[in-house]
Amino acid sequence: MRTGTYAPDRCPDTERNPMSVDTQQAPAQLEEDEVRSLDAHWRAANYLSVGQIYLMANPLLTEPLRPEHVKPRLLGHWGTSPGLNLVHTHLNRVIKARDLNALCIWGPGHGGPAVLANSWLEGSYSQTYPDVTRDAAGMARLFKQFSFPGGVPSHVAPETPGSIHEGGELGYSLSHAYGAALDNPDLLVACVIGDGEAETGPLAASWHSDKFLDPVHDGAVLPVLHLNGYKIANPTVLSRLPESELDDLLKGYGHDPIHVTGDDPADVHRSMAHAMDTALDRIAAFQRAAREDGVTERPRWPVIVLRTPKGWTGPAEVDGRPVEGTWRAHQVPLAAVRDNPEHLRQLEQWLRSYRPGELFDADGRPRPQVLACVPEGTRRLGATPHANGGLLLRELPLPPLEKYAVEVDKPGATLHEPTRVLGDMLRDVMAATAGRRDFRLVGPDETASNRLQAVYAASGKAWQAGTLDVDEDLDRHGRVMEILSEHTCQGWLEGYLLTGRHGLFSCYEAFVHIVDSMVNQHIKWLRTTRRLPWRAPIASLNYLLTSHVWRQDHNGFSHQDPGFVDHILNKSPEAVRVYLPPDANTLLSVADHVLRSRDYVNVVVAGKQPCFDWLSMEEAKAHCARGAGIWEWAGTEDGSRAPDVVLASAGDVPTQEILAAAQLLRRYLPGLAVRVVNVVDIARLLPGEEHPHGMSDFEFDGLFTADKPVIFAYHGYPWLIHRLAYRRTGHRNLHVRGYKEIGTTTTPFDMVVSNDLDRYRLVMDVIDRVPGLAVRAAALRQRMEDARQRHHVWIREHGTDLPEVADWTWDG
Amino acid sequence: MRTGTYAPDRCPDTERNPMSVDTQQAPAQLEEDEVRSLDAHWRAANYLSVGQIYLMANPLLTEPLRPEHVKPRLLGHWGTSPGLNLVHTHLNRVIKARDLNALCIWGPGHGGPAVLANSWLEGSYSQTYPDVTRDAAGMARLFKQFSFPGGVPSHVAPETPGSIHEGGELGYSLSHAYGAALDNPDLLVACVIGDGEAETGPLAASWHSDKFLDPVHDGAVLPVLHLNGYKIANPTVLSRLPESELDDLLKGYGHDPIHVTGDDPADVHRSMAHAMDTALDRIAAFQRAAREDGVTERPRWPVIVLRTPKGWTGPAEVDGRPVEGTWRAHQVPLAAVRDNPEHLRQLEQWLRSYRPGELFDADGRPRPQVLACVPEGTRRLGATPHANGGLLLRELPLPPLEKYAVEVDKPGATLHEPTRVLGDMLRDVMAATAGRRDFRLVGPDETASNRLQAVYAASGKAWQAGTLDVDEDLDRHGRVMEILSEHTCQGWLEGYLLTGRHGLFSCYEAFVHIVDSMVNQHIKWLRTTRRLPWRAPIASLNYLLTSHVWRQDHNGFSHQDPGFVDHILNKSPEAVRVYLPPDANTLLSVADHVLRSRDYVNVVVAGKQPCFDWLSMEEAKAHCARGAGIWEWAGTEDGSRAPDVVLASAGDVPTQEILAAAQLLRRYLPGLAVRVVNVVDIARLLPGEEHPHGMSDFEFDGLFTADKPVIFAYHGYPWLIHRLAYRRTGHRNLHVRGYKEIGTTTTPFDMVVSNDLDRYRLVMDVIDRVPGLAVRAAALRQRMEDARQRHHVWIREHGTDLPEVADWTWDG
Numbered sequence A, B: 001m002r003t004g005t006y007a008p009d010r011c012p013d014t015e016r017n018p019m020s021v022d023t024q025q026a027p028a029q030l031e032e033d034e035v036r037s038l039d040a041h042w043r044a045a046n047y048l049s050v051g052q053i054y055l056m057a058n059p060l061l062t063e064p065l066r067p068e069h070v071k072p073r074l075l076g077h078w079g080t081s082p083g084l085n086l087v088h089t090h091l092n093r094v095i096k097a098r099d100l101n102a103l104c105i106w107g108p109g110h111g112g113p114a115v116l117a118n119s120w121l122e123g124s125y126s127q128t129y130p131d132v133t134r135d136a137a138g139m140a141r142l143f144k145q146f147s148f149p150g151g152v153p154s155h156v157a158p159e160t161p162g163s164i165h166e167g168g169e170l171g172y173s174l175s176h177a178y179g180a181a182l183d184n185p186d187l188l189v190a191c192v193i194g195d196g197e198a199e200t201g202p203l204a205a206s207w208h209s210d211k212f213l214d215p216v217h218d219g220a221v222l223p224v225l226h227l228n229g230y231k232i233a234n235p236t237v238l239s240r241l242p243e244s245e246l247d248d249l250l251k252g253y254g255h256d257p258i259h260v261t262g263d264d265p266a267d268v269h270r271s272m273a274h275a276m277d278t279a280l281d282r283i284a285a286f287q288r289a290a291r292e293d294g295v296t297e298r299p300r301w302p303v304i305v306l307r308t309p310k311g312w313t314g315p316a317e318v319d320g321r322p323v324e325g326t327w328r329a330h331q332v333p334l335a336a337v338r339d340n341p342e343h344l345r346q347l348e349q350w351l352r353s354y355r356p357g358e359l360f361d362a363d364g365r366p367r368p369q370v371l372a373c374v375p376e377g378t379r380r381l382g383a384t385p386h387a388n389g390g391l392l393l394r395e396l397p398l399p400p401l402e403k404y405a406v407e408v409d410k411p412g413a414t415l416h417e418p419t420r421v422l423g424d425m426l427r428d429v430m431a432a433t434a435g436r437r438d439f440r441l442v443g444p445d446e447t448a449s450n451r452l453q454a455v456y457a458a459s460g461k462a463w464q465a466g467t468l469d470v471d472e473d474l475d476r477h478g479r480v481m482e483i484l485s486e487h488t489c490q491g492w493l494e495g496y497l498l499t500g501r502h503g504l505f506s507c508y509e510a511f512v513h514i515v516d517s518m519v520n521q522h523i524k525w526l527r528t529t530r531r532l533p534w535r536a537p538i539a540s541l542n543y544l545l546t547s548h549v550w551r552q553d554h555n556g557f558s559h560q561d562p563g564f565v566d567h568i569l570n571k572s573p574e575a576v577r578v579y580l581p582p583d584a585n586t587l588l589s590v591a592d593h594v595l596r597s598r599d600y601v602n603v604v605v606a607g608k609q610p611c612f613d614w615l616s617m618e619e620a621k622a623h624c625a626r627g628a629g630i631w632e633w634a635g636t637e638d639g640s641r642a643p644d645v646v647l648a649s650a651g652d653v654p655t656q657e658i659l660a661a662a663q664l665l666r667r668y669l670p671g672l673a674v675r676v677v678n679v680v681d682i683a684r685l686l687p688g689e690e691h692p693h694g695m696s697d698f699e700f701d702g703l704f705t706a707d708k709p710v711i712f713a714y715h716g717y718p719w720l721i722h723r724l725a726y727r728r729t730g731h732r733n734l735h736v737r738g739y740k741e742i743g744t745t746t747t748p749f750d751m752v753v754s755n756d757l758d759r760y761r762l763v764m765d766v767i768d769r770v771p772g773l774a775v776r777a778a779a780l781r782q783r784m785e786d787a788r789q790r791h792h793v794w795i796r797e798h799g800t801d802l803p804e805v806a807d808w809t810w811d812g
Helices: A032-054 A081-098 A112-122 A124-128 A136-145 A173-181 A201-211 A243-252 A265-292 A341-352 A385-391 A418-432 A453-457 A486-498 A510-529 A564-569 A584-596 A617-626 A652-668 A697-704 A719-725 A748-754 A759-769 A778-798 B032-054 B081-098 B112-122 B124-128 B136-145 B173-181 B201-211 B243-252 B265-292 B341-353 B385-391 B418-432 B453-457 B486-498 B510-529 B564-569 B584-596 B617-626 B652-668 B697-704 B719-725 B748-754 B759-769 B778-798
Strands: A101-106 A187-194 A220-226 A256-261 A302-307 A439-443 A480-482 A502-508 A541-546 A576-579 A601-605 A628-630 A645-650 A674-679 A710-714 A734-737 B101-106 B187-194 B220-227 B255-261 B301-307 B439-443 B480-482 B502-508 B541-546 B576-579 B601-605 B628-630 B645-650 B674-679 B710-714 B734-737
Touching: A032 A081, A032 A112, A032 A136, A032 A265, A032 A341, A081 A101, A081 A112, A081 A187, A081 A220, A081 A265, A081 A302, A101 A173, A101 A385, A112 A124, A112 A136, A173 A187, A173 A201, A173 A220, A173 A486, A201 A486, A201 B201, A220 A265, A243 A256, A243 A302, A243 B243, A256 A265, A265 A302, A385 A486, A418 A439, A418 A453, A418 A541, A418 A584, A439 A486, A486 A502, A486 A510, A486 A541, A502 A510, A502 A584, A510 A541, A510 A564, A510 A601, A510 B510, A541 A584, A564 A576, A564 A601, A564 A719, A564 B564, A576 A584, A584 A601, A584 A617, A617 A628, A628 A697, A645 A652, A645 A759, A652 A674, A652 A710, A652 A748, A652 A759, A652 A778, A710 A719, A710 A759, A719 A734, A719 B719, A734 A759, A748 A778, A759 A778, B032 B081, B032 B112, B032 B136, B032 B265, B032 B341, B081 B101, B081 B112, B081 B187, B081 B220, B081 B265, B081 B301, B101 B173, B101 B385, B112 B124, B112 B136, B173 B187, B173 B201, B173 B220, B173 B486, B201 B486, B220 B265, B243 B255, B243 B301, B255 B265, B265 B301, B385 B486, B418 B439, B418 B453, B418 B541, B418 B584, B439 B486, B486 B502, B486 B510, B486 B541, B502 B510, B510 B541, B510 B564, B510 B601, B541 B584, B564 B576, B564 B601, B564 B719, B576 B584, B584 B601, B584 B617, B617 B628, B628 B697, B645 B652, B645 B697, B645 B759, B652 B674, B652 B710, B652 B748, B652 B759, B652 B778, B710 B719, B710 B759, B719 B734, B734 B759, B748 B778, B759 B778
Parallel strands: A101 A187, A187 A220, A220 A302, A256 A302, A439 A480, A439 A502, A502 A541, A541 A601, A576 A601, A645 A674, A645 A710, A710 A734, B101 B187, B187 B220, B220 B301, B255 B301, B439 B480, B439 B502, B502 B541, B541 B601, B576 B601, B645 B674, B645 B710, B710 B734
Antiparallel strands: A628 A674, B628 B674
């Protein structure tokens, strides 16, 4: 089953790297019987992979293969599977030989059949799913359920034992691997990277993670770059570089490449075993040097470059066209098995080429030779608790909030930068986990810009590259992670959380869209794991979005986008939460809540600029617990009747404008009964049937009334509020102001004026919507209009906000 | 103004690359007077950069600097500016010396002051903005307007002459540069990449673009990797690698590095000039070899590594802390100039250090020595038409659609794969532009998977890496671009469109979220350029989203996300359009429309799986022109009275289910007057005030009625339809079905059943919502419920859809 097309030496440059361990050079270290037993394991995994894609009956081929044994819909990815099986087989060998604590990230997770096959072989599958036994009946179930309605997904997925990584989207394997290795000094994280995935941006960036890996406190990452040459329909870039150029690239990433190349199984087993041993010896030496000898030089960690044919051992040709070793092996090489007798014959021949009789006994149990390389208990890759991180999770030691709370005797009398206040709390969380090392703060070069720099007093920034005397807060052993790649930050944090630790991602609000697609996958993961009883809950993925849309004084339009909240709220409601704390104490309360929570993606939007303190710590806790509530002190209701109008807000800047509007109304229309409502937990606006935090209509009407005008000042795109509240009784009376894509480099107040979110416009909205006010308050309306005009004139001349705005305070 | 901290030789590895051209090795090629005039230009640009950040009066320092000359709000980025000024000065030199046709992409576009300064110096700024004259009055305007309310943004922006790239988000400079170079054989695209940006994923991936650049038909890209050592608050990874490791990396990317290192201006001028000459000589030699000698070996294109201090020539220390050469120089080095006399003194000293009297005459005009290096006319970087691509744009030769139209005698009688039909049309567009070379198709390894492979008959896939005999459709001169990086695809296409050409991006629907943040920036760019009269309209950015949420039979949940439409519809309505053609002919009509359009981002969602043909080409054109309309042939209205219910749909799969529901209703409830409405252009649902395509209430009510139940089957998240239609009179009667995040690897019909979008559920919705039907049609409702149950049982057993569904046809 060789093809003429697979010939690595036909690459333009055949110069070999001196570190290369290939079939020509590899010493025959393995005993022949070990080669045979490794090969038996590999063949068994390959057999089981093909079986999952094709068979719904006759799993052991105890009778000749007939069309009705074959699934009616053939779905799955064969191409990458033999390579994954090879890596799994050889990881088994070294885990057992060295008693390693190991986890593997399967980047080409499309090859679900491979990882499922190995889990079934090692017994971790049956342990997790007792109905899929390690015998003929279980094998039949394993085969039928794969990619079958009601069965299991075709990729490595949350349902797959031993996995923390869905291999569907591609790009995140290596950053996940690094995240898993952080603060796990005894863990080896192998990471198979497909040459397709290697073309993605997130993967390309994450190679530089080695400049952030502490050889003392972190474990090791062993990347296995699998060059099988093709994607769905194209050759891959890396597989078509001259080997010297690829080596330059990997060395440039800080790695020392070890090559394994071939298509003869026995030769490849020998050279893969040698490569694994070489890599693990080097890793052990680096760790020893750093931990015992105090060496601080950054190691050139090994990377294995595995070059084997796509769809290796599958049909060489189908319908006269080469398949093995080409892109045609990507999914299902024989597509018409039920209708085309030649395809059926080829499938049977293919399955029998693995000699199943040698691999499984009559009851379908793997024979001892097949299992010789398989480790025991939690050493098995499908049974490691690191892949079910909730099992290892400890409560985060959170300090009492009162220690950081801002003193608030009366609302709006003082100003604080909310994120700076939070920074003090995070510093103490960092300090309290100094020994346990299970909390990390990540951010794309923005921790200080986001005013969280107090944390540096408890932990510096992880850094293993060169240093200069002028540097500050860099720390070989630091747990603050900063790289200018939102993708890498997200991947690190996901890997860290999925392996049972805690963390926070602080990010500019606009640029968190860079990870829109990554967070989709994480939410999908959580939605699925929440329904799997064997998956223990993990710490939530917490975003602190700051440097937000209303305060981009330095950067303007390119840095203005509040739409991440919209994106998140499209996703599975059981897994997503969004909070917009309006001041420092509410931010503390929300942060405390999200850091304690499990299995959510929490989005917290909060400002870093000085912001009025509205609530005391006690009030803040109560308000955040309700998620939305009336601020009686800010309104003019006397309790004797319904309010004339409700002024509502969500977000720090809108809250300030709403309160300024309330103050204007109190002053100029003292008879108007105004209710002020603040919303922290935005999902509260949804009906209870749509989101676990949603309100009943009774609650909603109690807060917003069923029939009075509601002027809602919202932090983001105004139609989001309508999308959440469209079913409410009083929805027709809801009028929302928010960001409508009008932005540039300008002052804070000019931003709100430009988007019609300013206090003057809000007062005008009240006048326009409360019955009878249009006439009664015509003069006030004109006064408001004049104030907006005054703003426009002033700002063009002075470049600053009107003094009456800049110096405004709450006088309630 | 040297700091002790800037010392490249303190990097761990001081081994020099043999290609390195640094201050120690550079031959003194330049005449002394040329060094002096280059330095004068550079100092002038630096002076003007500082002036923009700080001054609102006294631009020539004709009097001692006083606090009132300084802006009240100091906003901008100094750190990168001197480096950009250096590159611009030296590009000027080589453009003039070699009469180059050049464009520059300024990756560190935060340094807006630098590019504005250079544009003003060369006169392109005054040419574009005549009120900002090249004299003292204009200089005063240039200074005051910068980052000032009502003025110009602080970054390189659409408003900046000579730019196609906003340097705010970071990550896209190099892919933009490649996109600009494609099919522009005589163009040199210089691209400054900051060492911060270089850490991002999109940038890291885009280095491999050199494997797709055709030295025959494409121009050259000259990356200038600017290592100034720091981001906002951290050292950069690449600046802290040993030089040999950085060289390995760049060689691994396929480049040949040329180093320029230093902090002595005269030395750096000499070595930069030498590096530029070396690089351009090599580029010319590679192009000659490919074009004249037929050499096909991939060139190792040069890259210049420029290592100069951050904030070079700025204050060495401020308040006792080092600033020049550190991250503290990132934004505004002296922050308290109006209040702190020492800061004011330092600012004046800093400004005067450039010796403005030598640079500008008494009227503020640049002296001849300053302008000696500046090229003329459209050779100036601020005046090249390639940066205002609409000027170069030609109409795309689009064939008559009838040639590809599917024959439709009666609706629903035949099936076609819509994207495959479109592929034939795209093939002919590709063929018709074979000589002009101004159309490209990009996609992440998915052109064939998306069934557009007919295009290969007209153009193969661009590929300059190694090839094997088994490869198909690879082409050194191809205009189909496939790399497994959505970021790179998007960046290439943006660069291509912005320089005045045409294209289409085909992408899996779920994974287009990978470029959410990139498309944000492109939309922001378009929104701004649409308001700039000097910017000529460019071809729209067209997405074809296929392999969509309802047909992920192979891949399941990870590949299911229809939310890009929601993301796009949050953005500036003047620039965004979304189409959901329900069949092949409507897809042809929509494709024709979007390929003719200008200055939009068009999102087209269409299936690749066999789909019923509903409309003839003529009907399709009329339907698409309306954007939404009644399909009379599908309903049971007799025109004598209002319908009892409206069945509406948008998207191919929902349309099939709606029609199947209409058929069930016709059969079982023949007396019910059913109207069937189809929506292609989703923004039609918005009010006219909210979107240019929005309908008036009169139109809307005419289509959907003001008071009848509307059952709307939508392709994506159902609440989007509510968000668009919440203001409509009959909104209370609108009931939307769509995708609600329930997905896995399963059959097409199981997907719609799981999400309550199936025909049986839609019929039940009608029964539940039409007054009086609940009783009258109770039996039918039960029959529908039974059908859903039958489905659940059947699929678990057979793994396929019910025969009655699989074999369904329209019998209208």
